[in-house]
Amino acid sequence: MVSLSPKSLQLIDILADGRFYSGAVLGEKLGVTRGAVWKLLKPLQDLDLEIHAVRGKGYQLSMAMELLDGQFILGALSSASRVNVSKIDVLSLVDSTNEYLKRQSPKKSGQLCLAEFQSHGKGRRGRNWVSPFGANLYLSMSWRFNKGIAGINGLSAAVALCLVEALEQVGFKQIVLKWPNDLFWENRKLGGVLIEITAEVVDSCFVIIGMGINVRMPVAAWRTIDQPAVDLATLRHGGHVSRNQLAVRIINQLIKGLILFDQQGFTPFYPLWLSRDMLCDQAVTVENAGVLIQGIARGIDQNGALLIETTQGRHKIVSGEVSIRSVSHDTVC
Ligand code: BTN
Secondary structure (H helix, E strand, C coil): CCCCCHHHHHHHHHHCCCCCECHHHHHHHHCCCHHHHHHHHHHHHHHCCCEEEECCCEEEECCCCCCCCHHHHHHHCCHHHHHHCCEEEEEEEECCHHHHHHHHCCCCCCEEEEEEEECCCECHHHCECCCCCCCCEEEEEEEEECCCHHHHCCHHHHHHHHHHHHHHHCCCCCCEEECCCEEEECCEEEEEEEEEEEEEECCEEEEEEEEEECCCCCHHHHCCCCCCECCHHHHCCCCCCCHHHHHHHHHHHHHHHHHHHHHHCCHHHHHHHHHHECCCCCEEEEEECCEEEEEEEEEECCCCCEEEEECCEEEEECCCEEEECCCCCCCCC
16 A cells, blocks of 8 residues: 655645745755655655656646645535535545445445545456546545345446536536446546445445546556546646536535435436437447357446347346447447
């Protein structure tokens, strides 16, 4: 697990504005010698922070960062959200925000965790989620549903829709969804959702909903992602995207969506998914536990299961990994 001294964290705070600071100025601000500044800079590289050192000018982060601000986020939430948020933790470093909430207690609701960096960010199907410092949004929330596990079919799709709506509110209009819960833009992955069930007791279940959105991926981090990906800064042609504002929109939309889902299940989300479904009428291969199914994706059902038309008829898929094949087919969806 990566750890940072309070002085290194203070150093990040100073450098976050993207300006040059000489070793002498940094030393003065931190109350340490110039040599000690250099030592404090070294561990920042383990967090994928790129630091330029220029003779005569000093040190500079390769890009300015808007650090997460828990006070701002809490203060900017809608009153409906605030009623449902019991705690918000904004961490500099964590293994995984999902794991962090799991450690708090399996039976909690309304706890939020955001982090600047995840050392073991988790993706679906045991994958790693690339989580460089201060670059993207890594957010998890615990929630209690007044229904058993069987009643939360479609939850991950509903959460992905909440993310799409939040992104639309801040100006990103062309995001589509790939079953079961991936956010895409032009065949490149922008974000994803990882839901973990932590407890089930009579007629209720507890989950941790984790989501990752690529906001401004550092250049070096792209190379470590194993599929075509994109970030919001690219969609905005390099323009600034406020992670704090985005977090507020996402939390508000998520809480609204979770309350609706608890009351009505996936039904109200179903038509919205169909309007955003990037797989519809595409020739696809679905892989699950080593079994491959090929066919044409025909949307999802009212429980969020993927519908595939094959030569043997229609299949409902509840879990699996979908890839698109490039062959011609009829349009139905
Ligand atoms: C996917 O594979 O598409 C799901 C990615 C989910 C990543 C998020 S980042 C915040 C939360 N913490 C984790 O370790 N994973 C999720």
